[in-house]
Amino acid sequence: MSFQLSNKRILLGISGGIAAYKTADWTRALRQDGAVVTVMMTESAQRFITPLTLAALSGNKVHTSMFAIADDERLPHIALGRDCDLILLAPATANTIARLAHGLTDDLVSAVVLAAQAKVLICPAMNGVMYRHPATTHNIARLKEYGYTVIPPACGELACGDQGPGRLAEWETVRQEIIAAITPQDLQGKKIMVSAGPTWEALDPVCLLTNRASGKMGYALAAAARRRGAEVIMVSGPSSITPPFGVKVVSVVSAREMHAAIRQWATAMDVIIMAAAVSDYRPSRYEPHKIKKGVTDTSLPLTANPDILRELGEQKKDTRCAPLLVGFAAESLDHLEEGRRKLTDKKLDLIAINDIKAEDAGFAGDNNRVTLLDCHGTVEEMPLLSKEEVAHRILNAILRQL
Ligand code: C5P
Numbered sequence: 001m002s003f004q005l006s007n008k009r010i011l012l013g014i015s016g017g018i019a020a021y022k023t024a025d026w027t028r029a030l031r032q033d034g035a036v037v038t039v040m041m042t043e044s045a046q047r048f049i050t051p052l053t054l055a056a057l058s059g060n061k062v063h064t065s066m067f068a069i070a071d072d073e074r075l076p077h078i079a080l081g082r083d084c085d086l087i088l089l090a091p092a093t094a095n096t097i098a099r100l101a102h103g104l105t106d107d108l109v110s111a112v113v114l115a116a117q118a119k120v121l122i123c124p125a126m127n128g129v130m131y132r133h134p135a136t137t138h139n140i141a142r143l144k145e146y147g148y149t150v151i152p153p154a155c156g157e158l159a160c161g162d163q164g165p166g167r168l169a170e171w172e173t174v175r176q177e178i179i180a181a182i183t184p185q186d187l188q189g190k191k192i193m194v195s196a197g198p199t200w201e202a203l204d205p206v207c208l209l210t211n212r213a214s215g216k217m218g219y220a221l222a223a224a225a226r227r228r229g230a231e232v233i234m235v236s237g238p239s240s241i242t243p244p245f246g247v248k249v250v251s252v253v254s255a256r257e258m259h260a261a262i263r264q265w266a267t268a269m270d271v272i273i274m275a276a277a278v279s280d281y282r283p284s285r286y287e288p289h290k291i292k293k294g295v296t297d298t299s300l301p302l303t304a305n306p307d308i309l310r311e312l313g314e315q316k317k318d319t320r321c322a323p324l325l326v327g328f329a330a331e332s333l334d335h336l337e338e339g340r341r342k343l344t345d346k347k348l349d350l351i352a353i354n355d356i357k358a359e360d361a362g363f364a365g366d367n368n369r370v371t372l373l374d375c376h377g378t379v380e381e382m383p384l385l386s387k388e389e390v391a392h393r394i395l396n397a398i399l400r401q402l
Helices: 018-032 051-058 076-082 094-101 108-115 128-132 134-145 171-182 216-227 255-266 308-318 335-345 387-401
Strands: 009-014 036-041 086-092 119-124 154-157 163-167 191-196 231-236 248-251 271-274 281-283 302-304 324-331 350-355 370-374 379-381
Touching: 009 018, 009 051, 009 108, 018 036, 018 051, 018 086, 018 171, 036 051, 036 076, 036 108, 076 108, 086 094, 086 108, 086 171, 094 108, 094 119, 094 134, 119 134, 119 171, 128 134, 128 163, 191 216, 191 255, 216 231, 216 387, 231 255, 255 308, 271 308, 271 387, 308 324, 324 335, 324 387, 335 350, 335 370, 350 387, 370 387
Parallel strands: 009 036, 009 086, 086 119, 191 231, 191 271, 231 248, 271 324, 324 350
Antiparallel strands: 154 163, 281 302, 350 370, 370 379
């Protein structure tokens, strides 16, 4: 289940290419993500895959004709395009692409697209020579001019045995494009910096002080902010997670490096979200060679690291357009009280509090249970949610304050 696709109405338009069989799986996958899928098919699509298959998989009536008046007596080519959040054309054949490029409406699929106001995603799939033909190239360029999103086909072996471009795009790519297309661009024009991951405080070339943070929460925030149109810089401590698409990543290791990186960008930001678990202390002395067993003094003197967020909060009073500051608090005792204290102490606008005692949420997992507190006293207690959904809820709260 994806909360972004949940209850979203997707109108899937299938035209007659061999890749049509793949849309059976796509229909299932969309439903598993919680989407409501309605299918319409061209005449030739029905030769490759039956309406019965798609009706069974979508759980909805499949539309094949312009002239079948529905129960509510609305014409299908108008009603279908109105009752959806997004139209996905897959596979889009050279013929369907040509029809759309020229505004022809001699079948249901092209008529619905011409009459619709929803976003349209088009996944061309055909033989490589047809795809590269100037007629198809020009038609695809036109579709882009009309504001449709064209997801390029993949390269590889085609059903006809040729190699080249023309394979229907991979489902995961298409799924991400669908999510991007239906996500509101409500953070467009905003510059957001997110810190993520743990920091490593080296003791010698081998050993270090660190913590159990995985970086998942910070990475989810960076990805979600970028999806909603923000320009995002992520300052990340060591993490094995793949950086989100379109996010500028500044990799750091220690708290002092994180401090320097954040200071460099801070004044240009609208929002700074400190999701990193910054080590509060570092070893006072760095040993250039590995510390051997059997040393007599086993005590470990520590020095406090800069509190980056506190410093940003202090600077607020000197600047009129200071960035909105969001902190995280991972607490094991009196978590709400502690969070409230940090919000005031560090002069934050918003704080996300984790109860690290909760067994179902926390550092390495994909889920989190967070309470949000803002500087106006608003409390939002969230249930256990995926870190992706928590990220969106935090961004909603930020948006309210912006
Ligand atoms: O005071 P505490 O470390 O619990 O506060 C947590 C918040 O402060 C987090 O948002 C964390 O990223 C930030 N922090 C920081 N610099 C530190 C320690 C924590 O910015 N040295």
